[in-house]
Amino acid sequence: MNNFAKPFSRRKFIMGTSSLGALYAAAKFAPLPALAQSMMRDSRIAPQPIADRGFASIRKIGDGLYATISDRSKGLQTRSNGGILIGRDAAMMIEGFQTHIGAQFQLDTLRSLTALPVRAALNTHWHFDHTLGNSVYGGAGIPIWAHADAASRMAAVYPKWQAEELETFLAPWEKRVKEAKTDAQREHFKSDIEGLSGMFVPVSQAVLSLPNHALDPAKMPIKIDLGGLTIVVEHYIGHTDTDLIFRVPEQNVVYTGDLLTGGQYPVNINGYAMKWRETLAKFATFDKETLFVPGHGQIFGQEGVAEMRSCFDDIAEQAEKLYKAGVPVEEAVERYVVPDKFKSYRQFSWGFAIERTMEQFYEEWSGKHGHVLNYS
Numbered sequence: 001m002n003n004f005a006k007p008f009s010r011r012k013f014i015m016g017t018s019s020l021g022a023l024y025a026a027a028k029f030a031p032l033p034a035l036a037q038s039m040m041r042d043s044r045i046a047p048q049p050i051a052d053r054g055f056a057s058i059r060k061i062g063d064g065l066y067a068t069i070s071d072r073s074k075g076l077q078t079r080s081n082g083g084i085l086i087g088r089d090a091a092m093m094i095e096g097f098q099t100h101i102g103a104q105f106q107l108d109t110l111r112s113l114t115a116l117p118v119r120a121a122l123n124t125h126w127h128f129d130h131t132l133g134n135s136v137y138g139g140a141g142i143p144i145w146a147h148a149d150a151a152s153r154m155a156a157v158y159p160k161w162q163a164e165e166l167e168t169f170l171a172p173w174e175k176r177v178k179e180a181k182t183d184a185q186r187e188h189f190k191s192d193i194e195g196l197s198g199m200f201v202p203v204s205q206a207v208l209s210l211p212n213h214a215l216d217p218a219k220m221p222i223k224i225d226l227g228g229l230t231i232v233v234e235h236y237i238g239h240t241d242t243d244l245i246f247r248v249p250e251q252n253v254v255y256t257g258d259l260l261t262g263g264q265y266p267v268n269i270n271g272y273a274m275k276w277r278e279t280l281a282k283f284a285t286f287d288k289e290t291l292f293v294p295g296h297g298q299i300f301g302q303e304g305v306a307e308m309r310s311c312f313d314d315i316a317e318q319a320e321k322l323y324k325a326g327v328p329v330e331e332a333v334e335r336y337v338v339p340d341k342f343k344s345y346r347q348f349s350w351g352f353a354i355e356r357t358m359e360q361f362y363e364e365w366s367g368k369h370g371h372v373l374n375y376s
């Protein structure tokens with residue numbers, strides 16, 4: 001069963017009040033400031049980008065290191081963040097983005113910086129907004145590296161969507177909206193439709209290009225030497241089961257994919273909430289000067305890791321109170337209250353941020369272990 005294909009289990013009893021759709025709307029189109037305030041003081045980060053297309057800008061963040069930072073208020077051509085890494089002998093890139101336009105922008109920018117061979121384009125995980133532009137790299141003869149399971153995850157889901165109509169795909173989710181028990185719940189279910197459409201449409205328009213070089217997690221950490229620039233590839237589970245991070249230990253820079261995101265609730269559509277929190281705890285032990293390039297949002301330091309952990313903590317704390325009070329999960333999901341400090345946070349959708357995460361906590365506490373995600 002494809003875990004996107006049908007809605008979450010039917011709700012029996014709902015009394016929802018907490019938070020409404022206006023919340024997502026408010027945060028969704030706010031432009032991203034060029035740099036977070038705290039990062040403007042970091043001497044590694046260039047105040048001006050070397051390339052700026054609105055939907056993304058690329059700036060230097062270290063010796064041979066660049067970050068591609070998306071601004072979704074100006075378009076979704078990249079949607080995710082990425083990066084360029086240049087050593088003495090070769091270069092690399094991170095992410096295939098949501099469209100070929102985004103990937104082309106990053107490749108063109110790399111070419112404006114160096115004529116060195118490009119050893120690889122790395123995908124942090126299999127999701128559409130990090131991989132759909134891979135065809136640009138494939139066409140340029142650049143190998144696409146990813147976790148060994150990334151290609152099969154993509155192949156199990158995306159071609160199927162491409163053979164389907166949006167209307168058919170959304171039908172069970174639309175039904176759920178119609179059957180919602182409260183206004184709040186209806187808004188939440190509508191947000192799922194928006195999130196799912198936002199994946200389905202770009203997938204249906206893309207020429208898929210799968211990673212063609214599998215990185216075996218059992219062999220990690222893997223070191224890549226670009227000549228005076230060493231990149232260490234590590235595998236963590238959290239946002240998906242194919243998450244990779246790319247560390248540059250000598251400069252304390254880490255490209256994390258969606259294991260870290262800024263200004264949004266964790267997107268738990270294929271995630272493992274318990275393991276994810278462990279992964280974040282591990283990131284908190286990285287050097288205090290570490291610069292993180294998250295999968296979405298602005299570059300940050302350890303304060304960004306702490307903020308994401310506290311967002312997870314908040315979901316867990318509210319869920320735990322309700323669990324201990326004997327509130328069924330279906331109802332607990334609707335009773336989650338977005339605290340003031342996360343009011344400006346985007347939500348991919350209520351279902352894939354709050355609902356799935358709370359369900360996973362409930363399963364853990366009740367001794368039923370996590371969703372088994374499969375993609376067939």
Ligand SMILES: [Zn+2]
Pocket residue numbers: 080127129130258295296
């Ligand atoms: Zn993403």
